[in-house]
Amino acid sequence: MIINHPLFGPRDAAEFVYLGDASLMNRPDPKAEDAIQQFYEYMYLRDNPAGEHRELWFHEQGDRSWLIVTRNTFTHEITKVELARQS
């Protein structure tokens, strides 16, 4: 596959490492009383849709940036690529 890096253009996805659903960016508040339940849902449950999916990729062999890629999990079409951390 090809990921079009927002800063310098298309790169073969083989240069990236996949982590998973972009929901992993929303770390719950560790001080909440039901913290264990919130962290359980945050770490273990996934929508795992057959369709559009916002997911995290790490450009390990490139500029070491984390990207949020919006990709269709059935057709693999990528419609959007953003930097996880807007510098």
Add this chain to the structure above:
Amino acid sequence: MSKLKPNTPFDGYAREFDGLNISHPSGFEIASLAVANGEYKAFAKSFKKTYGNTLPEPGTWNELKNGKTLWTGQNQYFLLQYVEDDRLDETLAGKFDGEAYATLQTDGWAALDVSGERVHEVLERFVPLDLRSKEVGFGARTTAHHMSVIVLKTDNDAYHLFTPASSSAGFLDAFEHVIGNIL
């Protein structure tokens, strides 16, 4: 001066092929500069004042007084300077105190210069990027035969290659293997 004699990968390496030359550039130090949060403007200004050119855009490198600078990531640059100073990081830390953080990189990378009219015929079996269509001033990090490599386009048919030092023997072996299959 120190009793410890330095030795770097590819010391003194040079080879001529039909349409391709490889040599080992030396006499420079490399340091990385990471811009402190909120200090980009200040750093960019003092950088330009010191080296006479602006910070490079993503995917490019800029010529500087006495060296080059390469964009390596968000708010991160490599600075290459032709100086005999294995404390370049400490020099830079002083110069850009509070604006950027410096780290010595020279020893981590083994450097090769490749050039010649058949350079792209060889590199197309080595690096996945579309180097033929890139301008001079292109610079990026990618892979070559599962190893990391930084590629700087220095002329229409000439490139600086930097690869991690610990695997540099295997990198050169693989590169010569590809050349042997073509030239």
Add this chain to the structure above:
Amino acid sequence: MSLVDNSKPLNFSFDGKSFKGFEGDTLASALLRNNVRLVGRSFKYHRPRGIIGAGSEEPNALAEIHQDGVIEPNRRATMIKLFDGLAVKSQNGSPSLNFDILAINDLVSPFLSAGFYYKTFMWPRVFWEKVYEPAIRRAAGLGRLSTNPDPDSYDKGFLHCDTLIIGAGAAGLQAALIAGRAGARVILADEDFQMGGRLLSDPQLIDGICGQGWAEQTIAELHTLPNVRLLPRTTVYGQYDHGIYGALETRTDKIGAPGARQVLWRIYSQNAILAAGAIERPIAFANNDRPGIMLASAMRTYENRFGIDFGDYPVLTNNNSTKRNHAASRIDTRDAQWVSDTRGRKGLNSVSLNSGQNIETDWLGVSGGWNPNLHLTCHKRSRPKWDETKACFVPDINTLPENMQVIGAANGEFSTYEAFASAKSACASLGHKSGKPPKAEDTPLSINAFWHVKGKKRAWVDFQNDVTSKDITLAHQEGFSSVEHVKRYTTLGMATDQGRTSNVVGLAILADARGQSIPETGTTIFRPPYAPVPIGAFAGPHKGQHFKQTRLTPSHKYAAEQGAAFVETGYWKRAQWFARNGEQGWRDSVDREVITTRSSVGICDVSTLGKIDVQGRDAGAFLNKVYVNSFKLLKPGKCRYGLMLREDGIAMDDGTSARFSDTHYVMTTTTANAGLVYRHLEFARQCLFPDMDVHLISTTEQWAQYSVAGPNARKLLQKIVDQEYDISNEAFPYMACGKVTVCGGTRARLFRLSFSGELAYEIAVPTRYGDALIRAILEAGEEFGACMYGTEALGVMRIEKGHAAGNELNGTTTALHLGLGGFVSKKKDCIGKVLSQREGLVAEDGLRLVGFIAVDSKDQITNGAHFINIGDPKDAAHDQGYMSSVAYSPELGHYVGLGFIKGGDKRKGEEVMAVDFVRDNHINVRIVSPHFVDPDGDRLRV
């Protein structure tokens, strides 16, 4: 006029017999030139088979190339470019091609119908692996693989273009010409070593000159365009995501030739034009598989391109496309004429027609219509649609993969003029204008869909897998009527030609049996690769020592001089031990290294540990978020041990972090997890705590770092560290760090860290000085009898000290399990803190890391043993835990072990069984403290 160069004869051998062919021949054309018709044996019935095609669709003529003891099996004779000295053998016939004993299967064929093997071979049970299966496996399979390593060299490469054109027939050449002249970056690939496609086979005029001439002239012009790259003998075998195509270029068929025999290209295209032409299909009639029965189009190719004369021969056809030089009889199903049977066991000698007429002939051409070569449109699971008038499947425009167009015969546009017209419109849609297409033949295909002749005798559909029309009707009768079930039950289309000549005929027969139309029956879809690709080509240069990169430590050269035995640690090579003369086994060397270190001083290269520069105003706060320990109060000049958790509360990695200034820490990770930790930290930095001013730069390769450990460590280092730096215990206490210089001014970093449990420092210099420093240290250490120690000795010492390492931080253990609960700061949050408190992870009877020694000192404790309480049965229900690390302690004179056991921290002194079936070593062990040597750590603080 043929494209073979008669002035260049080439010698080759087939099954030991020598023949002559010419430059430009394929093995197939050379065999036919020498009137060799019997070339192979079919898979199940071992029937004699001959060449039927002229390209990669060939199902029968499979051969082994033999050279210097290496065999390349299953090569299509039609795709081997003849070279002088080529030696090939036929396949699947034993003892010989001419006399194959397994041909008896043909006699008992009524009992070998589709799927018979699912209904028998079930009794007696043990016979399956002992008798039935070995017999089946010997009969099955095609070519042989020699067990010698593949000597060939393969390369991999990457090409970029605007437009990839697949197939260099009339349509492909014309599209390349238009796009090339317009300046687009074009790649034109064709699987044949001679570009031109059907232009080389069907005599026709284009703009007044012959087809072959037009092809030659067009190729010549394309060579002059720098933006066009021609790739002959290159099969585009697969279409992948986002315009990526896989292609295999073959440079020679000679085994062991210099240079890369094949190159596996990954092509990045903006758009693609599929112009792969079409493949003629046979018709199923009784005994239609005899050598000499060929596709009519293939015979024209052998006549016109290779200059072979078959004399006069009849052609069975259901369409008008079979134009021929000779006027021999034409058996046209549109006039209700067809072939009802044939004779000639090892080669055709006569055919009989439904009219009762009998024709003596050695050759029969068959033309059952054309199948567009649309494989590459299906690789992303889009399905072709049925075209009733042309009686074939054509690409479905609205499900075509993005940025792909199909032109020419591949799109069902069979005439040469249509090919040119579709090339013009395809290029126009890419913005490349062009004038009127060249004048060429434009007769539309007229066809009546005649698929098979019903009858009692077997009519072959899939020649290679021996699937007959009766097999397909039987499959339907047994309920396997979905097109996918028929394929799997009968193996139709699962042979090496992947159903190129059989799928559609088989489908038509199935539709007949189901009483439905072909579109209602549906079709199976093509999967990559278009044509088989050697596994060696997919591996490319990454084999043998180049399978993965090799990382060498700064002291590698010196270590080798000292007799180091190296071991793989991830991609690193690390010295495991240093064998000295007179030492018998590795245990002698390792014990010596440990004793030397514990009694005087030992040196170990620790450069492979991950080293990360953590810099920024919030560096301390960031470390607090990723480690369970608190780093806020760590002052510059100090180090601290850190345990890192995954967010699920499980231990991930550990190491020490040294603070050099307010905004500068140097973190170390284990060798194995360096990459994993760096990725985890960048995720935390960029995605979880983006507002922090913290920056991470990997410096693993920037610094050469050596551990100097033992009672004499300080004395030795005082000869290395320059005098102005006081490294006494008072000035440089345990867990101190600082910048120093060594050997007269070389910059260095010094740490008071110890993994061995001895008085120890770690000294680091820029890697360029690494080789010189290790030699200086050992030279300085001579007076103390210093030696280098490897990973094995390091392992012994850390086990003696009870330090957890990779075997303990195995991804299932928490700080509590590891006995490191004390490090977990109560006040602050950190990654993993919350989920580490789940009930299952804090259970009282959970596993705990403790020490183990054999109750009887003669016994040897072994790693991987499971603990069972004495008196309990040895089964899973009574399993108490497992041994994770074992070493022989020279200091204590016996084996010591670390392991996990339920409630271990509360069972010190208890004896349990250590059960080790795989090493047949069941012994009793005692649970003890894991800190075997210097439990209070006095030696560290001297």
Add this chain to the structure above:
Amino acid sequence: MRYNALQILKQGLTGHKGWKPAWRKAEPKFDYDIIIVGGGGHGLATAYYLAEKFEQKRIAVLEKGWIGGGNVGRNTTIIRSNYMLHENEGFYEFSLRLWEKQEKDLNYNTMVSQRGVLNLAHTDPQRDAYARRGNAMILNGADAKLLDVEGVRKLCPFLNFDNARFPIRGGLWQKRGGTVRHDAVAWGYARAADMRGVDIIENCEVTGFAIQSGICTGVQTTRGQIKAKKIGVAVAGSSSKVLTMAGMRLPMESHVLQAFVSEGLKPTLQGVITYGAGHFYVSQSDKGGLVFGGDIDGYNSYAQRGNLPVVEDVCEGGVSLMPMIGKARLLRMWGGNVDMSMDGSPIIDKTHIDGLYFNGGWCYGGFKATPASGYCFAELIATDSPNDTAKNFRMDRFSRGLMIDEKGQGCQPNLH
């Protein structure tokens, strides 16, 4: 009609007129006692054991496409019981024992060939981990032998012993492991279930669940509404897609696992070989093709097709392990849709909705688990209490911190 050699002789002499369909093309009834959603290996096996072992009646299997079209037809056909954790190993050993009597149970030759599985070790820690795993296998009644380099060389002399980047240091050998003809497993269970009255309904996709106040009473399908007292969902990679319709989020990601077959070769490999220093495992089918695979592609996908990096990675591993296969040619590549769970182990459990049962999370182990998965899922549905070997495959193990993590990779499905 029984299948045996005599029947073949009789039919062979009479033009094969007597063979009957292996399973009826049943029309969906208004309601059933039990509905199994998913006509793959696990769904069909569940239906068979519900009827055969637990005497359940009025059972239907609903398959959206054609039976056996999912993962049971897309895997590398390996069976083994060489897991390290007792929570898994007891279950997979039970499965291997069911494989050993499958032909007799189903009167169908699924070609269960126990020609051995060899896991290679290339470092001392890896060999020690295999010792721990081998002992765990034997504690669960399975067979295991730890081999040194010479032991491995005797079994497979063609492996790369001298020029290897990661030299072979030993291996773990399970003699009773091997391969099975995968398509035949689906057809064998379908025929046996059909003979026991189970309705197998193809081209019938579930499009919704009928759930009132926490009780599931039936499903909507493309062929109408069907009611049932109990509904078991066994749809592997489609688990999230299906159970989202019941308002559930699962601890799972769906991934593409590619598999490959080479052109047919005369006998070359005896049993199954897995490479310890790269992503590659291989066996040879009875038709002579080398059947091999490696890792999943690594990104969420329902496409049932993969990309090139994995193909090259697998072949690099294969050629580095056995240099001879460079000359074998890759004939066909395909992809399954595997349900990768959050700890690499499966779930066979009730859900919080009464009457709705779930079986999924099989990662790489789905095919070898087919018989025991069917048996245990049937037992859970029929008796509402789990089979002893599957009692740990609970849905709530993650929230309670009782993960079953063979590889110790934590909450990242693509690392298991």
